[in-house]
Amino acid sequence: MRKRTITMDDIAGYEPEKKELLGIADSFNKYQEYKDKGLDVPHGLLLVGEPGTGKTLFAKVLANEAHVKFYEFKSNISNFQSGAIKLRYIYRKALRHAPAIIFIDEIDRYISNGIETSDSSNRFLVTLLTLIDGFASSKGVMFIGATCDEEEIPASLMRSGRMDEKISFGLPSRKDRSLIISHYLQEVLFKKNVQVDLLAFKTVGFSGADLKNMVFMSARKAKADKKEELCTQDFYSSIKSILANDISRSYIEEDREKIAVHEIGHLLCSKILLEYTNDIAIDTNSESFGDNLYSDLKEGLYDEDGDDDDDIPVAMKTGDFYLLLITALLGGRAANEIVYSTTFPDDALDVIRCKEMARSLCYCGYFGFDCLNFSTQNDSPSNETKKRLEDMIITVLNDSYKKAKQTIQDNLSLFNELKEALMDRTYLAKEESNAIFNKYVVDDM
Numbered sequence: 001m002r003k004r005t006i007t008m009d010d011i012a013g014y015e016p017e018k019k020e021l022l023g024i025a026d027s028f029n030k031y032q033e034y035k036d037k038g039l040d041v042p043h044g045l046l047l048v049g050e051p052g053t054g055k056t057l058f059a060k061v062l063a064n065e066a067h068v069k070f071y072e073f074k075s076n077i078s079n080f081q082s083g084a085i086k087l088r089y090i091y092r093k094a095l096r097h098a099p100a101i102i103f104i105d106e107i108d109r110y111i112s113n114g115i116e117t118s119d120s121s122n123r124f125l126v127t128l129l130t131l132i133d134g135f136a137s138s139k140g141v142m143f144i145g146a147t148c149d150e151e152e153i154p155a156s157l158m159r160s161g162r163m164d165e166k167i168s169f170g171l172p173s174r175k176d177r178s179l180i181i182s183h184y185l186q187e188v189l190f191k192k193n194v195q196v197d198l199l200a201f202k203t204v205g206f207s208g209a210d211l212k213n214m215v216f217m218s219a220r221k222a223k224a225d226k227k228e229e230l231c232t233q234d235f236y237s238s239i240k241s242i243l244a245n246d247i248s249r250s251y252i253e254e255d256r257e258k259i260a261v262h263e264i265g266h267l268l269c270s271k272i273l274l275e276y277t278n279d280i281a282i283d284t285n286s287e288s289f290g291d292n293l294y295s296d297l298k299e300g301l302y303d304e305d306g307d308d309d310d311d312i313p314v315a316m317k318t319g320d321f322y323l324l325l326i327t328a329l330l331g332g333r334a335a336n337e338i339v340y341s342t343t344f345p346d347d348a349l350d351v352i353r354c355k356e357m358a359r360s361l362c363y364c365g366y367f368g369f370d371c372l373n374f375s376t377q378n379d380s381p382s383n384e385t386k387k388r389l390e391d392m393i394i395t396v397l398n399d400s401y402k403k404a405k406q407t408i409q410d411n412l413s414l415f416n417e418l419k420e421a422l423m424d425r426t427y428l429a430k431e432e433s434n435a436i437f438n439k440y441v442v443d444d445m
Helices: 015-029 031-036 055-066 080-096 119-137 174-185 196-202 208-224 232-245 247-254 256-273 289-298 319-329 331-340 345-363 383-410 412-425 430-440
Strands: 044-049 069-073 100-104 141-147 165-169 191-193 229-231
Touching: 015 031, 015 055, 015 165, 044 055, 055 069, 055 100, 055 141, 055 165, 069 080, 080 100, 080 119, 080 141, 119 141, 174 196, 174 208, 196 232, 208 229, 208 232, 229 232, 256 289, 256 319, 256 331, 256 383, 256 412, 256 430, 289 319, 289 345, 319 331, 319 345, 319 383, 331 345, 331 383, 345 383, 383 412, 412 430
Parallel strands: 044 141, 044 165, 069 100, 100 141, 191 229
Antiparallel strands: none
């Protein structure tokens, strides 16, 4: 059976990059028309992006869209002299079938600044430059190079008229991740009950290749388990496995339990004490729940458009609310002390924010005005007043911290189940954490 030709329509996401490549394909498809007007296909194109972002795939699909021959250069990196000879051979072959594309993957390995001083690598680079410069007579052959490290590409190759066109491929955005996951889900023959948006949020930093691997790894495991339906939870172990195998993200895995303990401390205190219902998820691989809690509540209390915010009751916008927010922000530190019998440097930002809010409560007179007895000289507090102020701030922090610890200890079974769920899934959406809360707390969260 003949293999189906892949086109740009078969690739999910990367719309701006696909548009640029289709423009280049058009110059091939209308080659004679371009040539009659004194134009030509680009002499060279550099594709830049991290591993797994699809550079090789896009090069092949460009050839499909342009309906031209595709030649991929591969050579033994230890023998640049034979590489230069092979490059000339491929070029002559492509010339006979022009218009055509010659693709050099990991081009920096052959011509990088770090090895360019050797005679053999110089020979390869000089050969490549000579062939590109020979395109002035409109031969219709284009070189495409792919690299993960643009800085290793010599300036001589990027000069005008050579490989001077460039397309960069970043890691897919959340929207693109949704499209890519949906695309690969169509290729696995299961009934599907999958929250694609949730998986897209959960896979921050994944490349297109990572996402493909995640879908097919999960499908294989589901098949082995004789499942007829894929659900969202089926992907969690695959995501964890991909993260664990990625050296650049391995440090996240090492500290994942510590992160989970800290973040669940915030979550438990905020939901029990603040009855906090905003849709903030917990993710051990990206943003801190505490950071989001602080910015969402402390900095977002006042609606600029004048509308009421259903997620933040009016009754909360008081000194009592700030005391509870301080307690919730200290929940991460309290959880660390309960689980590990110690605290960590990462707790410092939470404490600084809590001290700032406690100081604001003192200055607004929430605890009375005794600690605001300023001297008449320069309207500045006396040393005695400063001490009373600092003592009051310490009292607020100590009392809030004790309340945070007591809240976690009183709900330790709930805390442990939330922590284990986050450890297993690396991500907890609002709905997932609420389902666990509702097993322990009668009131609807």
